[in-house]
Amino acid sequence: QNICKPEGVISDTYSDFDFAESFRHKVAAPLDKLIRTKFFRTLKVDLYRPCHFWRTEGSCFQRDCIVTPLDDDDVPASWQMQTVDHTNFGPFLGSFPRQRPEHTDKDFAVVNDETFGDGIWVDLIENPERFTGYAGAGANAVWMSIYQHNCFGVPPYLQDTAGGWGSQLVNVDGKSMPFVQPPRRRRELVSFLESLSEEERGVTMPADVPLEYRMFYRIVSGLHASISTHICSDYFNATADRWEPNLSCFISRIGAFPDRLQNIYFNFLLLTRAIQRMEPYLLSYDYSTGIPKDDKAVKRLMPKMLRAVKRAGFVFDDSELFLGSSGAAMKGEFKDNFRNISRIMDCTGCEKCRLWGKTQTLGIATALKALFSYPDRAFRGSFTSLDFKRNEIVALITTYFQFSYSIKSIEMFRGMYQDFVTDW
Numbered sequence: 001q002n003i004c005k006p007e008g009v010i011s012d013t014y015s016d017f018d019f020a021e022s023f024r025h026k027v028a029a030p031l032d033k034l035i036r037t038k039f040f041r042t043l044k045v046d047l048y049r050p051c052h053f054w055r056t057e058g059s060c061f062q063r064d065c066i067v068t069p070l071d072d073d074d075v076p077a078s079w080q081m082q083t084v085d086h087t088n089f090g091p092f093l094g095s096f097p098r099q100r101p102e103h104t105d106k107d108f109a110v111v112n113d114e115t116f117g118d119g120i121w122v123d124l125i126e127n128p129e130r131f132t133g134y135a136g137a138g139a140n141a142v143w144m145s146i147y148q149h150n151c152f153g154v155p156p157y158l159q160d161t162a163g164g165w166g167s168q169l170v171n172v173d174g175k176s177m178p179f180v181q182p183p184r185r186r187r188e189l190v191s192f193l194e195s196l197s198e199e200e201r202g203v204t205m206p207a208d209v210p211l212e213y214r215m216f217y218r219i220v221s222g223l224h225a226s227i228s229t230h231i232c233s234d235y236f237n238a239t240a241d242r243w244e245p246n247l248s249c250f251i252s253r254i255g256a257f258p259d260r261l262q263n264i265y266f267n268f269l270l271l272t273r274a275i276q277r278m279e280p281y282l283l284s285y286d287y288s289t290g291i292p293k294d295d296k297a298v299k300r301l302m303p304k305m306l307r308a309v310k311r312a313g314f315v316f317d318d319s320e321l322f323l324g325s326s327g328a329a330m331k332g333e334f335k336d337n338f339r340n341i342s343r344i345m346d347c348t349g350c351e352k353c354r355l356w357g358k359t360q361t362l363g364i365a366t367a368l369k370a371l372f373s374y375p376d377r378a379f380r381g382s383f384t385s386l387d388f389k390r391n392e393i394v395a396l397i398t399t400y401f402q403f404s405y406s407i408k409s410i411e412m413f414r415g416m417y418q419d420f421v422t423d424w
C-alpha cells in the first residue's frame with residue numbers, strides 16, 4: 001500500500017480523496033495565477049507584536065527565516081495608512097483612551113486591519129513558505145501550547161500528560177526521524193514506521209468527541225501538516241546546495257500518519273465550502289490596484305475559480321454544527337480558542353514562519369467567520385451586514401492556495417514513494 005495515497009471518504013465530509021484531488025486540479029488552474037496578482041500577493045502583517053504567553057528566547061536570523069518587506073512605492077497608495085477614527089469603537093465612545101479592537105464578536109482571529117499603522121507590507125510570492133531551519137524547543141513550545149492548552153479533541157498522545165508547563169518543551173512523541181542520508185535511509189524509515197502505534201498514526205480516533213471539537217483539532221492538525229508538507233516539498237539540501245523535495249521528511253512527519261494527511265484535505269474542503277458561500281460577495285468585491293494588467297487578470301480569474309469551486313458541489317455540511325442548547329456556548333469557546341491560537345503565532349521565533357502562521361490562521365478564521373458568524377442570506381443582496389477586511393480576503397484565498405499546493409505535493413510524494421518502494 002502506498003502510504004501517500006489515502007483512499008475512501010474523508011471523514012466528517014461529503015467527499016472522498018479522489019474527488020477532492022480531481023476538483024482541486026480544476027480550481028488550481030485559475031487559483032495558481034490569481035495568487036500571483038498584485039491584489040493577492042500584497043499583504044500587511046504585524047510581525048513584531050510581543051509574545052504575550054511566555055518569554056521567547058532569541059529569534060532565527062538565518063537568511064531563510066527573514067522576511068523582505070515591500071517598499072512603500074510598491075504598495076497601491078489607496079491601501080496605505082488611511083485616517084481612521086480610532087476612538088469610534090464600542091459602547092464607551094470617547095470615554096476610554098484611544099484603543100483599537102483586536103477583533104469583533106464575529107471574528108475567529110485577531111484581524112489587524114491594514115488601515116492601522118502597525119505592520120509591514122510584504123510580497124507573499126517573494127517570501128514563500130518553505131524550509132527555514134526553525135526547529136527545536138521554541139518551535140515545539142508553540143505547537144505544544146496550541147495542542148495542550150488551546151485545542152479540543154486532542155488525541156491522548158498529544159495531551160499534557162506530564163501535567164506541567166515544562167512538558168511543552170520536549171518533543172512529546174520523541175519520534176521525529178532524523179533526516180538521514182541515503183545509505184541508512186531505508187532502514188531508518190522502516191524502523192520508524194514500525195515504531196508507531198495505531199493511535200499515533202491516527203488509525204484509532206478517540207471516541208465520543210463532539211463534532212465541533214473534532215473539527216477544531218482537525219483544523220489545527222491539518223494546518224500543522226500543511227506547513228510541514230511545504231517544508232518537506234521545498235527543503236534545502238545543504239549537501240547539494242539546492243532546494244528539492246525530501247521524501248523521508250514527508251513520510252516521517254505526514255505520510256506515516258493517515259489522520260494528518262486526511263486533515264489537510266479536510267481543511268481544503270472546509271475552505272471550499274466557505275468560498276462557495278461567499279461567492280456573490282467575492283464576485284462583486286473591489287479588487288482594483290490601479291495596475292491595469294493585474295486588475296484585468298483578477299476580473300477574469302476570480303469568476304473562473306469561483307465556478308470551479310461551485311462545481312465541487314456539496315462537500316462539507318456546516319449546518320450540522322453548533323446546534324442545540326450547547327451550540328452557542330461551544331461556538332464562543334471555539335472562537336476564543338482560535339483567537340488565542342492567532343495570538344500565539346506572535347511567539348513563533350522565525351519571521352517567515354510567523355508571516356505564514358499568521359496569514360493562514362487568519363485565512364482559516366475568515367472561512368469560519370463566513371460559515372458561522374453570518375446567515376447564508378448575508379452573502380446575497382447588498383452585503384451591508386458583512387464586515388470583511390481586505391487582509392481577510394487575501395488571507396482566505398492565499399490559504400486556499402496553500403492547502404491546494406499541499407495536496408499537489410502529496411500527489412508528487414506519492415510518485416516518489418512508489419519509486420522508492422519499487423527500488424526496495
Ligand code: FAD
Pocket residue numbers: 129130131132133134135136139140142143158171172173174175176220221222224225226227228231253260345348352353354356357
Ligand atoms: P513539529 O512539526 O515541531 O511537531 C511537534 C510535535 O507535534 C511532533 O513531535 C508530533 O508529536 C506532533 N505533530 C506533528 N505534526 C502534527 C500534526 N500535523 N498533527 C498533530 N500532531 C502533530 N519551519 C520551517 O522550516 N518553515 C516554516 O515555514 C515553518 N513555519 C512554522 C510556523 C509555525 C507557526 C511554527 C510553530 C513552526 C514553524 N516551523 C517552520 C517549524 C516546524 O513547524 C517544526 O516545528 C520544525 O520543523 C520541527 O519539526 P518536528 O519534526 O520536531 O515536529
